[in-house]
Amino acid sequence: MVTVTATGMAMPRETVKVSRNIYKPYLMTIVDMRDETHDTRTLRLQFKDPEVAKTFDWKPGQFAQYSVFGVGECVFTIANSPTRKGYIECTFRQVGKVTSALRDMEVGQTIGFRGPYGNWFPVEEWEGKRLYFVGGGIGTVALRGVMQYCLDNRKLYDEILILNAARTVADLVYKSEMDEWARVDGVTLVKAVDPGGETPDWDGKVGLAPNVFEELKPTPENAILVTCGPPIMIRFMLLAAERLGFKPEQVYTTLENRMKCGLGKCGRCNVGPYYVCKDGPVFTAAQLAKLPKDF
């Protein structure tokens, strides 16, 4: 057992137990899992504590710190909408130490969950507007929660277009759910892969996401564009949005950065004066334009 003593300090004479430990996660059971691609998995989780399960609430766009005890924590967006309670979903790509340990876990095992953290998509301000969701690769994960919210509150919004893009067909996430989105009234689903990424039986579009988006001739009046994907895709999406006449206040994205505390103290995830974990992760293009190139 590792015993940790602060360097050089005398042992305390008096101690108290922490009463509200901001670093203590909730315990969650993995109740289901689904591989989206060869390296991306979705987990469905349920709180072990029934009280927490009953009362836990969040807003679309918020994220959490997911723990594998003994290995570490990492940040994923909460991938389901608060209109779909009773479980929490996260989708992650296996890319490092914690995600590899997470991918080794099985249904029935326990992980930790700290959250919800961060700001959220201002879905109330979007009521009555036309919504465009453009997700690139694993960026679509960041949009799923808010997309589900808008689909579940369908009557509040005008037309909805969802563009789910990826480098190749194999890299497309939520392949099994996309049809569910398309079936909702007034929702257009477009799927796209980069040139060279199509399979012989591919029936979607072929082209880079920003180009495909432009070709769909979206109208910026009374519209909101929400996009997420690799940094280079976001960059070109913002340029495309500008060309199409979207004002920067109409365009939303969500940033990610290396995080540890997730609650604005540890000093790691800042972009200029803003902590991605506290002042983000949701930012408008207008806000992004003012941020220093620190991400």
Next chain:
Amino acid sequence: MLRKRLTSENLNKWVDSLIASGLRVVAPVREGGLTLFRPITSSTQIAADYTKTDLPFKEWLFPPTEVILHYRIVDGEPVLEDPEVDATKTVALFLRPCDAAAIPILDSVFGGDYEDEFYTTRRRNLTVVGLSCTEPQPECFCTAVGLSPTSEMGSDILLTPVGDEFLVEVLTEKGEQLVNQQPDLFADAGNLTKEQVTEQAIAKMMRKESLPTFADTYADLFEHPIWEEIARKCLGCGICAYSCPTCHCYDIVDEATLFEGVRCRNWDCCGFALFTLHASGHNPRPTQAHRYRQRVLHKFAYFLQTYGQNMCVGCGRCVIKCPVGMDIYEVVRKIVQACERVGV
């Protein structure tokens, strides 16, 4: 504010009485060639000729490593346990005004929306007895960041040497309680003031000129090539952050066996190459120039914007301890000059 006076002899008596009353008294002590804040069992252990400690006081509020979560595996399931936090009633003796002023800065970080009880428990049980400076050192620049050798910020009691006794400014209730442990040792201050001492100390300071801050202008400075020139010699170690009284960045890591484990919070430094490295391999701050810029702007722009004060108290430890002599005071002035040259 109560104002009292105290002779040197009575100061020692007071300190010894505080120790005898069961309080943990932490003071500057010589240990292994260094001057550090350590618990004392007698006033005679206090370091003579003390100017500044080598490591800042923050290790008593925010230790270099701390367990924030315990867990055990019971029947295959993790069982979480909250750790115990040090709640010993503590008196911190003789913090210089710069070191004392760092404490409210850390309070802003660790308090707020999510109260970090590992910090606030220690903070609640701490009374700070500051000691004004009469001999500023060459690296000191507290006046450049809005403080002074006799600032009260962060102290519960501030002692200022005036002649051969001390002016005692009792600034808070906590301070009053401490004085009232031995009220007879303190006389009324009368017309004893610290004005002259302050003036004389400021006159001795070599770097008085106020430093500009960048809360409104950092965006214009951000891409300036001067950052690379300044940061080229920075080796990317952690000495500046670890010797700084206000730096508070930390890492969270798990250490475990198959059967049990801990989650630790450890000091970290934005100067390390891996500080912002994503698992994907992308690093928003890939060179030392990026990382050094973060250090300077965090202290003189971002923190100011978020919390309303500089994240630098002008103690100068980073300056004297840096292996290659990076001097943040000079750096800030150099940046401003460079930007002025191009009309920024």
Next chain:
Amino acid sequence: MTNEVKERNWEPKIVAFVCNWCTYVGADAAGTSRMQYAPNVRIIRFPCTGRIDPLFIIRAFQHGVDGVIVSGCHPGDCHYVSGNLLARRRWIVFRKFMDFLGLDLRRLHFAWVSATEGAKWAQLVNEIVEEVRQAGPAPTWAMPTDGATKIEAPLPEIGLPPSPPPELTLQIRELARQLLGTGEVGVVVGYEKATGAREGAATPTFVNKPEDADRLIFNEHCVHNLAVYLTNPLVKKFGKVGIVAKGCDIRSIVGLIQENQIKREDVSIIGVVCNGVVVNGRLADKCVACPVKVPHIYDHLVGDPSSVQATTSGHPLDAQIAYLESLSPEERWNYWMPQFARCIRCYACRAVCPLCYCQPCIAEKHRPQWIPTSPHPQGNLAWNIVRAWHLAGRCVGCGECTRVCPVGIRLDLLNRKLAIEVERAFDYRPGFDPSAPTPLSTHRPDDKADFIR
């Protein structure tokens, strides 16, 4: 054996790192032949003793084992020809190092056991278990000990070095102007006067225009080892580098060339005749017995070789090392543990060392996390051992790590001890021959290791 030990029914816990082809088979043979021997040993199988990194031995002790055995094929019989010969070299130095730190050598054993020597294995284990039993439970690495040992052998009074004559500064400036002016180098790394709070000191500087050459100086305060910048991307981007280097710095440059981190032709060495630098107000220890006051390798020589003061004494640290060696292992442990407990893991020792160029550093690797990152005594001990060990046979003794350590850990003693052992065992001193193989990457058939059973 203490009563406490008897009461707790303590049994030594021993880990054996063995090679697959010889010792493992030998141990297996002992089993299949039904030889009875002590059950205290857990075996971990490696393809070859050459794969056994001393880091594993450190981790074993860190996790609380009481003893370690390392065993493999006899010299000449290695399945991979020379793995065990490289291992032997490592063990020679590592064992001395662990002894110096205060590890009771009854806890660390090395052996050659072949596939047919099952009986030898059984007997070896029995003997070693008894030795470890005599030594008792290993001191835990988790907590610092009470009461620190002090070194009762003060460093000699040395005084100050003479100030280098001003001609050196002028020569360096002229050289820099030439080298930059002709475009032979893209940048000159040298020293300039520190300003502000560090008046009187020198600080590294980078001159990439001939007209800026007058910034350069050289005096007795030029302590920094500028070779550390030769692997720095913000410096390398200028192309060929001119570097103002004292003899000690040049030894580091030789190390970088030996290890293929830079090419000889990528650097123009401005070697400076040096009578010593000032650290903490006195002549630096490394300068007292410096063998390279006149640089041994350079492209340009600055200064007058006849101005050099002859070296008249041995290395000032050797008396302190001898003192520590005269103590018991427990007393040595009580010296080093409190030293390492002070470490705050600022990694300045690593940042300032020209030969710590690994990216990522072993301390930064996290799959697995070889060295705990937390600055608790256990993590600090692991870091400090590995840092020193990774520089064995490579460290030139420039002393920078010790100068910069903010908590005053005596890294210089560790480095010097390892240098002494490498020189004693392999007649090798780092930093002189750019074409020489580094000592732990080669071997000789007559490497002497009597301690291997």
